[in-house]
Amino acid sequence: MDSTERERAGSQARQHAARLTAKDIHGVALTWVDNAGMTRVKAVPTTHLAHAAQWGVGMSPVFDVFLSDDSSVTSTHIGGPVGDLRLIPDLDRLTVLAAQPGWAWAPADRHEQDGTPYAACQRQFARRMTARAAAQDIRLLMGFETEWTVTTRSADGPGPRVPDSAEGPAYGMTRLVGMSGYLRDVLEALAAQDVDVLQIHPEYTTGQFEVSVAPAEPVHAADLTVLVRETVRAVSLHHGLTASFAPVTAAGSVGNGAHLHFSLWRDGKNLCRGGDGPHGMSRTCEAFLAGALDELPALLAIGAPLPASYLRLRPNQWAGPYQCWGVENREAALRFVPGPPLSPDAANAELKCFDAAANPYLLTGAVIAAGLQGLDRGRTLPAPVTGNPADTNATRLPDSLPAALEHFARSSLLRAELGEPLFASLLAVRQGETDLARDRSPQALADALHNRY
Structure with a gap:
């Protein structure tokens, strides 16, 4: 994501945040699904949505080798405590959650720290x-x-x-x-x-x-x-x-x-x-x-x-x-x-x-x-x-x-x-x-x- 794309994402997110705040929405759940089929989440206050859209939210890649009981294994390319990714919310899918008052939701794509797509992002695989x-x-x-x-x-x-x-x-x-x-x-x-x-x-x-x-x-x-x-x-x-x-x-x-x-x-x-x-x-x-x-x-x-x-x-x-x-x-x-x-x-x-x-x-x-x-x-x-x-x-x-x-x-x-x-x-x-x-x-x-x- 270059500087122009970041600014565009931030501007869009600020408009969304204003709309959400007017509806008394204070948190946004950003989800992805790991290889065990678990829906994982990081959440941000609505006031921080623009920052998340521009720079992402940190999350370890180790969750790609988590099992259904939250224990973990390792693989050739992924595993262990080292590393970090950025969760970038898809604002086109931003949804106010009707059964969770005060919350909205958006699915996230995962990127490397430098903004390049993460090779093991399942959502981006589906998009490809x-x-x-x-x-x-x-x-x-x-x-x-x-x-x-x-x-x-x-x-x-x-x-x-x-x-x-x-x-x-x-x-x-x-x-x-x-x-x-x-x-x-x-x-x-x-x-x-x-x-x-x-x-x-x-x-x-x-x-x-x-x-x-x-x-x-x-x-x-x-x-x-x-x-x-x-x-x-x-x-x-x-x-x-x-x-x-x-x-x-x-x-x-x-x-x-x-x-x-x-x-x-x-x-x-x-x-x-x-x-x-x-x-x-x-x-x-x-x-x-x-x-x-x-x-x-x-x-x-x-x-x-x-x-x-x-x-x-x-x-x-x-x-x-x-x-x-x-x-x-x-x-x-x-x-x-x-x-x-x-x-x-x-x-x-x-x-x-x-x-x-x-x-x-x-x-x-x-x-x-x-x-x-x-x-x-x-x-x-x-x-x-x-x-x-x-x-x-x-x-x-x-x-x-x-x-x-x-x-x-x-x-x-x-x-x-x-x-x-x-x-x-x-x-x-x-x-x-x-x-x-x-x-x-x-x-x-x-x-x-x-x-x-």
């Missing part, structure tokens, strides 16, 4: 991949489903329990009635933050809910999933609840996913329909989806990043544990959604095998990288699976983090696109999570994560 797609005249729209489970403290013990009002049948109106005030407040807070909610409903597991928001360009989509989760968390606290986005909260139950929907666009046309490829998709869409499908075993190390993720990734739970695709097939890892014939915006693809412990910036960027490789290589999709993949010879995706990590370590694509500092730190963190989970029972894995995500 988005630009790579744009260079091929492809605009991507993406959106995450957000699933979470609510619990409260039990009166007769220390463990969390699902409140009576959140019990009831899967997708049942009973649960919506019981939690209607809570879900109303979630909708109200998101609307106040200009988040376009498409739907909200009770999910399969007792105490589980889901909210889906309108698609956006990839970096914004990742920003939105961070904002949505933290808004749900804040509203939950106001209701005496804990919201957990962990892959599983109870071993043996259906877990919390973070399904990624996306569509490809060119010249205002949705490339997921109106073409001569399978089920009406364009050949560009087919090649992109084929590239993502090919790379899924390695992508799992990014999108299903914890040993506990594989407690969720089980057959017959609509988690997408098979490396196959199908039209509206909720057991396939890649679900193609043609949409209603008269709704051109509805056609999209969904990757179902990911969960909310994933860093959304890494995930959006890595999926784009895989899709573009499929496009470069002219890949085509295999035949779709039309029934339950468990009843066919469909290939099972890796069923453990170490198995996924083997594919990740061998992925020349992800190593090249992530860059060595980010790739090596990711590898170290995933190996650290594997070691951390060793000899723990499934329920112990779930319990350790309940209040972490």
